[in-house]
Amino acid sequence: MFENITKDAEIAITELIETAKLKKGNIVVIGCSSSEMVGEKIGTDSSLEAAEACIKGIYPILKKNGIFLAAQCCEHLNRAIITEIAAAEKLGLDPVNVVPMPKAGGSFATTAYKAFENPVAVEEIKADAGIDIGGTLIGMHLKKVAVPVRLSIKKIGEANIICARTRPKFIGGERAHYNEKLM
Numbered sequence: 001m002f003e004n005i006t007k008d009a010e011i012a013i014t015e016l017i018e019t020a021k022l023k024k025g026n027i028v029v030i031g032c033s034s035s036e037m038v039g040e041k042i043g044t045d046s047s048l049e050a051a052e053a054c055i056k057g058i059y060p061i062l063k064k065n066g067i068f069l070a071a072q073c074c075e076h077l078n079r080a081i082i083t084e085i086a087a088a089e090k091l092g093l094d095p096v097n098v099v100p101m102p103k104a105g106g107s108f109a110t111t112a113y114k115a116f117e118n119p120v121a122v123e124e125i126k127a128d129a130g131i132d133i134g135g136t137l138i139g140m141h142l143k144k145v146a147v148p149v150r151l152s153i154k155k156i157g158e159a160n161i162i163c164a165r166t167r168p169k170f171i172g173g174e175r176a177h178y179n180e181k182l183m
Contacts, residue, residue: 013062037134068087
């Protein structure tokens, strides 16, 4: 099961990077229910093994592409974000003092914290794209305007996934012209 989670996570992040046209310095927010990945109801069966398998599939690919991971904590930490200090500094975000644990922050955020070289918690972030694994509601951490991204896979483990990218707002009216490269 855990090998499949790693494989599905690799496919999802690779397709998201390509489809969303992410580049070095971008930020991807991931909210992940390890309970949902192992086939249980969100918040009921936290699995460090499932979270580790997911991080193993996602983090090396993001790191290789120079893209920051922002791991969303669970509701017990008010959906705070765990990221690298470099990402927080780039965005001018103030750190908050908390270390996630499986039952207070979630297994995914806990695993990300351990995987990062210089982890830091922040209250919020405005990411360029994201993956919601298991109904964790990442929308509060995406830039405006979020656009759905369809991937070839619909699940990581047993958890449904929903992906999004962001784009600048369209302004103007019927006479306005838009830069296709920003869409």
